[in-house]
Amino acid sequence: MTTEPMAVYEPSSDTHTPKGTRHSEAARDHLWMHFTRHSVFEQGDDGGRGHSVPIIVRGEGHKVYDDRGNEYIDGLAGLFTNQVGHGRTEIAEAMAHQAGTLGFFPLWSYAHPPAIELAERLADIAPGELNRVFFTTGGGEAVETAWKLAKQYFKLTGKPGKHKVISRSVAYHGTPQGALSITGIPAAKEMFEPLVPGAFKVPNTNLYRAPERFRDDEKAFGEWAADRIGEAIEFEGPDTVAAVFLEPVQNSGGCFPPPPGYFERVRKICDDYDVLLVSDETICAFGRIGSMFACEDFGYEPDIITTAKGITSGYAPLGLMIASERLFEPFRQGMNYFPHGYTWGGHPVSCAAAMANLDIFEREGLTDHVKANAGAFRATLERLLDLPIVGDVRGAGYFYGIELVKDKETRETFNDEECERLLRGYLSKALFDAGIYCRADDRGDPVIQLAPALTIGQAEFDDIESRLRSVLTEAEQHL
Ligand SMILES: Cc1ncc(COP(=O)(O)O)c(C=O)c1O
Numbered sequence: 001m002t003t004e005p006m007a008v009y010e011p012s013s014d015t016h017t018p019k020g021t022r023h024s025e026a027a028r029d030h031l032w033m034h035f036t037r038h039s040v041f042e043q044g045d046d047g048g049r050g051h052s053v054p055i056i057v058r059g060e061g062h063k064v065y066d067d068r069g070n071e072y073i074d075g076l077a078g079l080f081t082n083q084v085g086h087g088r089t090e091i092a093e094a095m096a097h098q099a100g101t102l103g104f105f106p107l108w109s110y111a112h113p114p115a116i117e118l119a120e121r122l123a124d125i126a127p128g129e130l131n132r133v134f135f136t137t138g139g140g141e142a143v144e145t146a147w148k149l150a151k152q153y154f155k156l157t158g159k160p161g162k163h164k165v166i167s168r169s170v171a172y173h174g175t176p177q178g179a180l181s182i183t184g185i186p187a188a189k190e191m192f193e194p195l196v197p198g199a200f201k202v203p204n205t206n207l208y209r210a211p212e213r214f215r216d217d218e219k220a221f222g223e224w225a226a227d228r229i230g231e232a233i234e235f236e237g238p239d240t241v242a243a244v245f246l247e248p249v250q251n252s253g254g255c256f257p258p259p260p261g262y263f264e265r266v267r268k269i270c271d272d273y274d275v276l277l278v279s280d281e282t283i284c285a286f287g288r289i290g291s292m293f294a295c296e297d298f299g300y301e302p303d304i305i306t307t308a309k310g311i312t313s314g315y316a317p318l319g320l321m322i323a324s325e326r327l328f329e330p331f332r333q334g335m336n337y338f339p340h341g342y343t344w345g346g347h348p349v350s351c352a353a354a355m356a357n358l359d360i361f362e363r364e365g366l367t368d369h370v371k372a373n374a375g376a377f378r379a380t381l382e383r384l385l386d387l388p389i390v391g392d393v394r395g396a397g398y399f400y401g402i403e404l405v406k407d408k409e410t411r412e413t414f415n416d417e418e419c420e421r422l423l424r425g426y427l428s429k430a431l432f433d434a435g436i437y438c439r440a441d442d443r444g445d446p447v448i449q450l451a452p453a454l455t456i457g458q459a460e461f462d463d464i465e466s467r468l469r470s471v472l473t474e475a476e477q478h479l
Helices: 022-030 089-101 113-125 139-156 177-182 186-192 218-236 262-273 325-332 348-364 366-386 416-433 458-478
Strands: 056-060 063-066 071-074 130-136 164-168 199-202 241-246 276-280 304-307 319-324 390-396 399-404 439-441 447-450
Touching (some): 071 458, 089 348, 113 319, 130 139, 139 177, 139 325, 164 218, 199 218, 218 262, 262 276, 366 390, 366 399, 416 439, 416 458
Parallel strands (some): 164 241, 241 276
Antiparallel strands (some): 130 319
16 A cells, blocks of 8 residues: 555656656646655656656546647546536636625635525535535545534533544545544555544445455445444443544545445444534535435435535535534534634635536536436446456446456455556556546555546446556556
């Protein structure tokens, strides 16, 4: 497992580009890219100029274009963000109009119409009691906010010892130090230890890697996995545990959907121990799984939803926490308030982008489109199971992981050196060269991840499958 979870494109040494464009050289010299191994862009031992930074200059629908005019399927919707597709001028126009009307004002004791109207709209579409919207600028801040709220809520309601959180192995919840504590990827955390204390991990719902006795009984596996949460609460002491953070479909590790009955049981465990259930839908909300909020796809009502990304389809940064009315109740009283906030949280231009984005969802029936086509997308990707290197295809909605294995019979995975050779030495670049931007990731076992725009249909599914097929067929030679 590596510490470079986000490095989507890393050219191998045999594809040396002697000189990049002006932009790629300036990027190499001045831009600090996120989760990126910069050494690949530096001068090589042979006196060459290293590899050029890929520069994406334009997007149109489900495609993006680089500075050399090459076209790519945006198989990851940017970074799980671009639900409605690129180049939507009506979102740009809504943002321009808002910037011209009120470019910025904070939500610190004041409010502005875009944040108010968006909060009202979100409360309207969120399930049940989820009614109170707190804006951030991204998903990690939303997770951070939810943990702080959970702690303060219990302090205000006579249970001051409840402060710990439980989350799942290999899950990613963001980079602020609290959210990173909740994250279950040791390699992503080790450079920043000691992190915020009080975060404990339980098994995730990776059925493909489940204990052998559960592999043919998904429901029993789900019950077992849910019970690990109850057990962790008991081990830590129910009076000390504030919240459980779970994604509806866990992204990191390669798309683990919940087994049937899993969330029903988790909800009951949380209720029994008075522990808050936080649904981290940073990726899964806004149609990625099908519904506007993915907890609805799996039939549970959390106490808090955290989300970001698809709310604006990536046209502007915005994250948020939606809390149930019950959690807001103590903050109606006297001098109580939540001493927490961000200058840019609920930025008016971002809220205007979100409103225009949600208008497109409604007008084009995007959630229904995903629900109607998700089965076809899965079936198309499952055709790849005939390749010896493809062990599993899993996910839901427009969100899939394809796990690569060394031996399909035994499910043996690749060691670190083989992963390095396969993912960074070959796959990342080969996929990009084949005209598909997606993620080859080994935060858990090696997977290829897909999360395209929610607008696409069978023709694009076929196109994605055939590009993946040609790259994965050749991958055999690079093992
Ligand atoms: C489930 C989950 N939570 C939190 C985050 C962090 O979001 P951000 O990068 O917007 O801080 C991510 C990012 O991918 C995520 O997938």
